[in-house]
Amino acid sequence: xxxxxxxxxxxxxxxxxxxxxxxxxxxxxxxxxxxxxxxxxxxxxxxxxxxxxxxxxxxxxxxxxxxxxxxxxxxxxxxxxxxxxxxxxxxxxxxxxxxxxxxxxxxxxxxxxxxxxxxxxxxx
Numbered sequence: 084x085x086x087x088x089x090x091x092x093x094x095x096x097x098x099x100x101x102x103x104x105x106x107x108x109x110x111x112x113x114x115x116x117x118x119x120x121x122x123x124x125x126x127x128x129x130x131x132x133x134x135x136x137x138x139x140x141x142x143x144x145x146x147x148x149x150x151x152x153x154x155x156x157x158x159x160x161x162x163x164x165x166x167x168x169x170x171x172x173x174x175x176x177x178x179x180x181x182x183x184x185x186x187x188x189x190x191x192x193x194x195x196x197x198x199x200x201x202x203x204x205x206x207x
Contacts, residue, residue: 086135089188093128096185099178100124100157107169116169120160127153131189144196151189158182 104121107113130150137143161182165175 093131096181097125097128103178113169116160116164123153123156127157140196147189147193151186154182154186
């Protein structure tokens with residue numbers, strides 16, 4: 084997958100997170116989860132964009148790693164929402180699946196870039 088395509092997917096994911104968060108119940112628990120979900124669900128895409136503008140392979144790896152951490156946190160909050168029934172399960176399935184797919188894509192990218200970094204160190 085090209086960087087532009089992944090960037091668009093991350094942007095769409097963040098927009099879906101915002102819409103989902105807006106539909107959480109207006110309770111103490113709902114508000115807490117809403118804040119956490121919006122923070123992690125939107126920062127994952129922002130950190131991916133930062134990675135795309137990285138100044139080195141090490142910088143790219145670090146920023147991509149932060150993006151992956153934020154995505155994993157987002158997936159956790161999504162699973163809590165589903166597990167507690169704050170939003171019906173049938174509405175949650177696709178967005179949880181998308182968070183999982185994005186995690187896998189970023190994870191494989193990290194493996195690739197880190198393997199490259201290790202190879203570069205060994206060649207010096």
